[in-house]
Amino acid sequence: MRLFDTHCHFDFDVFADDFACQLELAQTQGVERIMIPSIGPSNWDKLLAMSAEYAGIYTALGMHPYFLTDNSVYHLTDLQKQTEAHLNHFRAIGECGLDAMVDVDHDIQGKVFNAQIALANDLQLPLILHSRKTHNEVLQLLKQHKFTFGGVLHGFSGSYQQAMQFIELGFYIGIGGVITYPRARKTRQTAANLPLEWIVLETDAPDMPLMGYQGKPNHPAMLSQVLSCLTLLRDTDERSVAQITWKNANRVFKVCE
Template sequence: MRLFDTHCHFDFDIFQGDFDAQLKSANAQGVSRFVVPSIGSSNWAQVQQMAAEHASIYFALGIHPYFLHQQSIDELPTLKELLNQRGNQCVAVGECGLDAMVEVDMVLQEKVFIEQVALATYYQLPLILHCRKTHNRMVQILKQERFQYGGILHGFSGSYQQAMQFIELGFYIGVGGVITYPRANKTRQAIVSLPIEKLVLETDSPDMPLNGYQGKPNHPKMIGEILACLASLKGMSRQTIAEIVWKNSNSAFGICE
């Protein structure tokens, strides 16, 4: 079966010792496509280079709210220029969004997020959304900006109602390691109720380790275990789920299967 990790930071230092071996270990588990979102200007060049060297790797360009600083405003013209010059492997704007759990001024967060939504609209690209404790405000902004190109709500850990707000705006829901934790009952129940046609799989490697792997770096090769958990929750076969989420993942990013 073909698996797609729609959100992994495969460019981070922890994977760089022998990247070809890291990639092969994921491929051995059936993971044949990856999207590596950037976090800011510090790794825009790196994710582009990684995709240039590996046909199975796609990337997104954006500014993550966690890494925002006052100079981020000045970097937006560079981001626009990079998007203007992008090739086919640049499939989204992101990772971008709002985060109420970090000590970054929310006025600045909203300004930079709105600018990135505008860029995604201008270039007709989907968004990869980072959202912590800001669901309602993010939905409000997306509606206010009349954003129409969908994307993925990354690292979902909310309620059914919250997920449906984003689905109604054209987004897919990124399902990761959180569903492997029995205590994450609200999120697990939401995933059971959400339409499978609107779900995609992700690891957020090296973050968001699965249950039983706490304290260890996460890896794209773990997608199969997230798939198995999703199949169990949904009462469907792994093969059926794999085929559906493969199609969803490519559709979310406008990639030909």
């Protein structure tokens, strides 16, 4: 089976020791492709270099709401320049969005997110969305921008109705380790009932550890367990789920199979 981890912070320090071995470990579990979204100016150059050096590593350029500061609006010009200079070397804008659970000024989050939606519109690229307790506002902004290039709603944890609103705007739903927790009933039920043609798999490693691995860094090699859990929830064939989610991930990021 061929798997595509559509959201993994594989550039973080926890993976720095012998990265080639870390990548090989993921590959032994069927993970052939990995999308690494950026968090901001601090890792744009590193991600571009990684995607150039390693086959199967793809990247997105953007500014994550968690890492914004009062000065972040001034980096939007830098983001514009980076995207213009490296247009053929990244696949999406992101990770970007809104987060009601972090201590970052909401006005700054809004300005930076709006600018990134506009940039993705200009470049005709998908967005990798981060949304915590902000689904309605994110949807409203996407509609205001008349954004039509889709993307992935990363780390989804919500209702079927919320997920379908994003799907209607062309966004795939990123399903990760949350579904391995029995207490996450709403998210598990949603994952079981969404149209499979709009689901992609992710780990968000080193974050979002799976059930039974709390306190340990997550790893893209764990994606096969996310697949297994999703298959059980949907009571279907694992190979067919793997094939469809693989096609979905390649389609959204415009990667040849």
